[in-house]
Amino acid sequence: MIIMTDDAPSAPAPAEADAPRGTTKDVQGTRRLAALLLSPTLLVLALVIGYPVLAGFRESLYARGQGLDADGFVVEGERFAGLDNYTSIFGGDRSDAFWNALSNTTFFTFTTVVLETGIGVGMALIMHQAFRGRALVRASILVPWAIPTAISGLLWRWIFQADGVANAVLGREILWTAGGFPAKAAVIIAEVWKTSPFIGLLVLAGLQMIPREVHEAARVDGAGPLQRFWWVTLPLVRPALLVAVLFRMLDVLRMFDLPAVLVGVNQRSVETLTMLAWSEASDLRYGSAAAYATVLFLYIALIAYLFVKLLGADIIGEARKASARRAKAVA
Amino acid sequence: MARRVLSVVGVVAVVAYCLAPFYWMVVSAFRRPQDQFDDSPVPSRWSTENLTAVFSGGNGFGRALLNSLVVAGCTTALTLLIGTSTAYALARLDFRFKNAVLGLVVAASMFPGISQLVPLLKLFTDLNWINSYQAMVLPSLGFALPLSVWLLTAFFRQLPFELEQAAMVDGCTRGQAFRKIIVPLAAPGVFTTAILTFIATWNEFLIALSMVNRKEMQTATVAISKFTGVSGFDQPFGTQMAAGVVVTVPLIAVVLVFQRRIVAGLTAGGVK
Secondary structure, three states, X not given: OOOOOOOOOOOOOHXXXXXXXXXXXXXXXXXXXXXXXXXXXXXXXXXHHHHHHHHHHHHOOEEEOOEEOOOOOEEOOEEEOOOHHHHHHHOOOOHHHHHHHHHHHHHHHHHHHHHHHHHHHHXXXXXXXXXXXXXXXXXXXXXXXXXXXXXXHHHHHHHOOOOOHHHHHHOOOOOHHHOHHHHHHHHHHHHHHHHHHHHHHHHHHHHXXXXXXXXXXXXXXXXXXHHHHHHHHHHHHHHHHHHHHHHHHHHHHOOOHHHHHHOOOOOOOOOOHHHHHHHHHHOOOHHHHHHHHHHHHHHHHHHHHHHHHHHOOOOOHHHHHHHHHHHHHHO | OHHHHHHHHHHHHHHHHHXXXXXXXXHHHOEOHHHOOOOOOOOOOEOOHHHHHHOOHHHOXXXXXXXXXXXXXXXHHHHHHHHHHHHHHHHHOOXXXXXXXXXXXXXXXXXXXXXXXXXXXXXXXXXXXXXXXXXXXXXXXXHHHHHHHHHHHHHHHOOOOHHHHHHHHOOOOHHHHHXXXXXXXXXXXXXXXXXXXXXXXXXXXXXXXXXXXXXHHOOHHHHHHOOOOOOOOOOOHHHHHHHHHHHXXXXXXXXXHOHHHHHHHHHHHOOO
16 A cells, blocks of 8 residues: 555664664754755656646636626636636536546556456466576567557557558458547557566566465465466465556556557547547647646546555555565664 | 476467567568568568668658657656665665655656646746757656656665665765765666666657657657658558667667666566
8 A cells, every 4th residue: 555654663773773873863864864865856746747737727727718708808818717627528518528538548447457467467477487488588578568659559550550460360351440449459459468568577576476385385285276376376476466557557547659649639439538638738728638637637546546445555565664674684 | 298388389479479569560661662561471572661761851760869869868867866866865764754755756657647748838838948858858757757766766775785884884984885885786776777767768759749849859759650651641651660660679679688677677666
């Protein structure tokens, strides 16, 4: 879980407590040093993320364009619109585009993460069992990850051409990039191709931490391969897997490059929330673009919160464990 | 024996899964333009016509590569400069709010780029920064900095800080101990973080697409997606695949050379 509280007593580390100098002075010094070292990062994050969140929220309360003021005069430029941008997102004549984008985003997130996890775990098991060719697998598994998403979008657009290689292999005549379900499927295939090796890598790292004896013991107790996978392997890689899945989910929720390049912007079938906000912004409707972006931001925060709460993905747990371990080692 | 065969089959399947689409990109890049729509797995006639087309005048691709290099290079340098000290503090010092800061870094790395983009687009328009490098570098810090702080913290945690204390017992000041003991030990982790951050920024698309509308300032990923064919509707796939090869092959070469480090970085960070 992301726990924002200090659960470990943040009293001086044992090593420093043993130091001959005055303890309080040392703690103060550490604190000052920490503040000094942290401040540049916090400052930059405040500027490039904190400011945009607040300015974006403010922006979402304004509308641009012509309107009539109280006396019936035409006013140009920005005017305060209150929650108009939000009400028109959820219920106005443009609400259709929003619900479509929201459902696309959710659909992509669910399907790709499920497929990626399945394929990624499979890949990890294969790599873990591999007798030979491990180096080759590890090298090739990094290739999809290293190709820029925009370029893999182009690559898959080329593969999914009407007279492209996908149709040639399948022996069908599917118009993949024209819209409808095939377009969604094309995006999902391309996304899963690019990211399941990443999950595979993380799960493999988890698998390699499991001591051999655990499997031996399960085998001696009469557990078959499937039982061993389900009751031994899976629970032990669960922490690594949960973090990987969470990061993947949050990444798909903000997806833009792949559908934009593979199918195109302003395509109903694959338009995600980010794409919708982007096309609003490129039409200079900053107010409603900011409203879409704010909604997406809240949606992502909600999903992250639920995921962490319900499944207990321990993101910064490693940090706490490590510092506890060090404290113990020094003591 | 059956297990062995099964394992080999599995390995072949994984390698084919990962490499087949990439192989298709390479093959398509080296076909003659008139053979573009052939489906043969190996080109009937190899040709570098597409590659020369990539660098022909109209596309300005050389300049785009340079732009990518500048943006990704500056972002990486800045994040390392800023992030290293923060990661050191997070890994090494015990202070209150440490978990809060770590949580903040993680939250920042999950932040959707579009929420950052809309206000910054407006701000940079007012500042006349559209079509400038800083308009791409600054927003990129938003995802690059959390990524590198996170990775560096993971690496720094593995350092044997007892050595630093030993050096201080031997008479080094804290600063000397840091410079002479910790910096050389931390260098590999910093290097790995630099590679991963560079790749992440090099692959960036949304910011580079939105902050720039002049062709000379486009980064490589944006430029390739906007290559135009002879007629407006005719997407020049051959040229685009060739450009894709030009952009990805150096990247893949670097990744393969440093694959052990990169795998260590990806798994330590658990971040994209």
